[in-house]
Amino acid sequence: MDRRDSMKSLLVGSLAGGLVLKGCAPATTESDQQAPPIAEKYYGRTTDEIVRDNKLLEEHFFTIHELETIATLCDLILPATNSAGSAVEAGVPEFIEFMAKDMPDHQLPLRGGIMWLDSQSNKKFKRLFKLCSPEQHKELLDEIAYPKIDAKTPQPGVQFFTLIRDLTLTGYYTSKMGIEDLAFKGNQPNVWDGVPENVLKDHNVSYDPDWLAKCLDTSKRNDTAKWDDDGNLIT
Amino acid sequence: MVKEVTTNSEGLATGISYINKVDRKEYALKAKTVVLAASACSSARILLNSKSSQHPNGLGNGSDMIGRYLHDSTGSSRTFFIPDLMNRKTYNEDGVGGMHIYSPWWLDNKKLDFPRGYHIEVWGGLNMPSYGFGFGASDLNKYIGGTVGGYGDKLREDVKKFYGSVMGVSGRGECIARKDNYCEIDPTTVDEWGIPVLRFNYTWSDHERKQARHMHNTFEEIMYNVGGVALGEKPGAEKDYGLLNPGRIIHEVGTTRMGNDPRTSVVNQYQQMHEVKNVFVVDGGPFVSQADKNPTWTILALSWRTSEHIINQVKQQNI
Numbered sequence: 001m002d003r004r005d006s007m008k009s010l011l012v013g014s015l016a017g018g019l020v021l022k023g024c025a026p027a028t029t030e031s032d033q034q035a036p037p038i039a040e041k042y043y044g045r046t047t048d049e050i051v052r053d054n055k056l057l058e059e060h061f062f063t064i065h066e067l068e069t070i071a072t073l074c075d076l077i078l079p080a081t082n083s084a085g086s087a088v089e090a091g092v093p094e095f096i097e098f099m100a101k102d103m104p105d106h107q108l109p110l111r112g113g114i115m116w117l118d119s120q121s122n123k124k125f126k127r128l129f130k131l132c133s134p135e136q137h138k139e140l141l142d143e144i145a146y147p148k149i150d151a152k153t154p155q156p157g158v159q160f161f162t163l164i165r166d167l168t169l170t171g172y173y174t175s176k177m178g179i180e181d182l183a184f185k186g187n188q189p190n191v192w193d194g195v196p197e198n199v200l201k202d203h204n205v206s207y208d209p210d211w212l213a214k215c216l217d218t219s220k221r222n223d224t225a226k227w228d229d230d231g232n233l234i235t
Numbered sequence: 236m237v238k239e240v241t242t243n244s245e246g247l248a249t250g251i252s253y254i255n256k257v258d259r260k261e262y263a264l265k266a267k268t269v270v271l272a273a274s275a276c277s278s279a280r281i282l283l284n285s286k287s288s289q290h291p292n293g294l295g296n297g298s299d300m301i302g303r304y305l306h307d308s309t310g311s312s313r314t315f316f317i318p319d320l321m322n323r324k325t326y327n328e329d330g331v332g333g334m335h336i337y338s339p340w341w342l343d344n345k346k347l348d349f350p351r352g353y354h355i356e357v358w359g360g361l362n363m364p365s366y367g368f369g370f371g372a373s374d375l376n377k378y379i380g381g382t383v384g385g386y387g388d389k390l391r392e393d394v395k396k397f398y399g400s401v402m403g404v405s406g407r408g409e410c411i412a413r414k415d416n417y418c419e420i421d422p423t424t425v426d427e428w429g430i431p432v433l434r435f436n437y438t439w440s441d442h443e444r445k446q447a448r449h450m451h452n453t454f455e456e457i458m459y460n461v462g463g464v465a466l467g468e469k470p471g472a473e474k475d476y477g478l479l480n481p482g483r484i485i486h487e488v489g490t491t492r493m494g495n496d497p498r499t500s501v502v503n504q505y506q507q508m509h510e511v512k513n514v515f516v517v518d519g520g521p522f523v524s525q526a527d528k529n530p531t532w533t534i535l536a537l538s539w540r541t542s543e544h545i546i547n548q549v550k551q552q553n554i
Contacts, residue, residue, distance in 0.1 A: 077386045084391075146384035165386065169369025169394065179364065181391075182398060183325040186363050196326050 056101040062111075065130075069114050070096055070164070072130045076137055077168045084181040087172045095171035096164075106163070113160025120157065190221055236428050239285040239294075240269050240514060246289030248514045254428040268513045268545060268554055272538070275519040276305070276418055279490035280433050282516075283420045293420075295508040300501050302419050304412040304489040305437065308527060309353065311447040311470070311477040312405040313454045315463035316375050320400040328360035328399070335407075335528070349445040353408025353527045355453070361399040369394055375401075378464050402463065406450030408527045411442045412489050416481075437481045447476035486530050491520035505544040506537060513554045517541050 045053065062070065074087035074096075087093075100106045114129075117140070121129040125136050132140065144157035145165075172178040200206050226235045236254040241263065243249050250265040271278040279302045285294035293301055336355045344352055373393040376383045385393070421434040451469055458465060470477030481487075494500025497509035506521050508514045517538040519530050548554045 078391060079387060081388065081391065141386060145386050146382065148383060165390070166370040166372075169372050169390070170364070170366055173364040173368050173394065174366065182364065182395065184361065184363055185325055185327040187327060187329040192327065196324075199324050199326060202324070 056098060059101055060097075061100045061107060062097055065128075066111065066114050067093055067097065069117070069128075069130045070110075072137075073164050074168050074171075076141060077165050078172050085177050087168050090172050090175040090177040092168050092171035092175070095175075096167050099167060099171075106167070109160060109163055113156065113164065116156050116160060193218070236430070237273065237281055238428070238430050239281060240271075242285070242287045242289060242294065242511075244289070246287070246511065248294075248511055254430070256428070259428075268515070268549070270515045270517055270541075270545075271520075272517045275487045275490045275522075276433055278516050278518055278520050279305075279418060280420070280431075282491070283433075284431055290510070295501060295510040295514060297510055298498050298501065300492060300499065302433075302490050303414050303417040304492050304523065305416050305418050305435070305481075305487060306410040306412045306489045306525070307481045308484040308486040308525070309408040309410050309439075309443045309446055310405060310479040310484040311450050312403055312479075313451060313458075313469070313477070314401055314403045314466045315454075315458040316378055316397075316401055316466055317458075317461060317463045318379060318400070319462055320402075321379075321396050323361065323399045325361050325398070329363070332358035332360045332362065334358075347445075347449065349442050349449065350411060351409040351442075351446075351527075353406045353446055353450060355450070355457075356405045356407060357402060358405065359399070359402035372397065401466070402458075404454045404457065406447065406454070407484060408443070408446050408450070409525065410481075411440065412492075412524050413440065418490060435481075439475055439478055439481070443478060444472070444475055447478045448472075451476055486519070486525060488519035488522035488525050488530055491516045492523045493521040494523065506541045507544070515541050515545065 042053075071088050071093045074092045078087035078090075078092075080086040080089065096110070100110055117129045121127060121132055121136070121140055124140070125132055129137075129140065141161070144161040147158050147162065173182055194207060223235060225233060228234050236256055238252050238254060238261065240251050241249045248266070248269045250263060251269060252261055252263045254261055271281060273281060282295060282301050283293035286292070287294070290296065292299060295301070334357050336357065344350065373381075373383055373385060373390060375397050376393065381393075382389075416437045418433040418435050420431045422431070424432050424434075426432050455465060455469070491501040491508075492499075493502050493504065493506065495503065500509065500523075502508050502516055502521050506515050506517055508516070517534070519525075519534055521537065522530060522533070525533075545554070
């Protein structure tokens, strides 16, 4: 999905219920697209959780302008690289919209922070943050992205940017795209050979052959255990 | 949702009454033997709620011991940043965190200022990201002279640089069981099923506080020796050395203690109630003490013994 498609689905998703900014609705052919119910999207939810998740997905918190500003911020925080997609491509604005409803304590700081940011960019560049040039974005963000370097930095901006950065990172790195970028490995079914040989070598350590001999015989890892009629293990 | 154990005029159990959570109505089940395994506090709650003319203080509670000697494991933790673990090659580390290390003073604690002992669990690693991953992702830069904050490629690099470089150590120890640590029925509060709930009276003693102090000194000693940087403040006396609230380690046991003397215990060696021979308790309630380790396997072993005893007693027509 490229950035344009992603933004389109973002905006469509936020308008699906028709609750916000009726006058700005996009083409009606798109407006009846619905996000898939959470029960189809994720496994392991209890009935109560599915009901709650679906309720939150049907609600809308951010306005279109707020979502566009969040999307701009997300891609400034994590732009695409040669090997990985951007935060918007990973669906982070949708994630932040969901988290704002799931954890309502985020709502005021995010909404207020976006307004604060727009008022800063209006003061400096006479335009909304989302419409600023890359150089203008950099100038605005450099004032709020480095918590301790400038004691005169206005705190609201620093706190807001820290929050949106945290949410962007968490949304990105819990997505498929982010997990791949991080090179998280995790469990692989029925295979665990311990710490890889090359990592052990880096640290000048190795497994003790005596102990390895007592561990699982990997050539038999797919065998199913069998017992005799008296309950003795025979495999 | 079991409400109470029902009894006959001889004070023996006749079954249980329970609430069906679906239709919210109360039903009764008849039984020759009742085995409670609701977990230590809930089994105590059922017994304390099972009042009758034969058992005015709760079922089998003539000793007034039900609910007493409640104790949970101690718990206190600290996290450390390990600079040597920056920029790691990634590989599967699921299940590697949470190792339980037995502390060497467990068997020789003569020189310590607290009784019994604890073990240390080490955690961390290349974990699967979940909500909260990346919060403060670049903060660790302050320990290595790097720039805290930022965005863009620099931030992406920070995430990877520090991934898997923070370790935690948690002490889990033995709490000394005391009669004055107890749960009891709250006379003013019921749950949504109309059943009176428990309230808790629990304090840590100096035994646990000194143990937790020892934990934190040991955490720092270990981590200093592996070149770690301690994160956050070391909790002092004003914070009970970081002891978590009782109940947080979810090893609560002791509420229906085992013993030979019916005046000071609730169940006998077979987890059979002294005062009601056809009621058994097979959860953590019968523990008179617990080591620093998880109680579940001991619960299983004791349950096994109880099951064999019940079969024998039924065969002999004693219950």
